Amino acid sequence: MLSRSRIPSLPALNSTLGELARGARPHQAISLYNRSRCEGFFFPDNCTLPLVLKASSRLSFLRKGEELHCTSF
Secondary structure (H helix, E strand, O other), X not given: OHHHOOOOOHHHHHHHHHHHHHOOOHHHXXXXXXXXXXXXXXXXXXXXXXXXXXXXXXXXXXXXXXXXXXXXX
């Protein structure tokens, strides 16, 4: 779904992040989040951050969790 459009909608991105974070590929959720932010696709909303926090906690990426916490304020 995301590969078909150049700039995905935020709900589509959140849906994909959720699937990746809850599934067997939390590292891909973090990669997608980072790539989307760097390319200026979106600014995360109150649904995005918990999904990426879930992925980072599953991988024990403390630094990423701290970074996201700072982003949310």
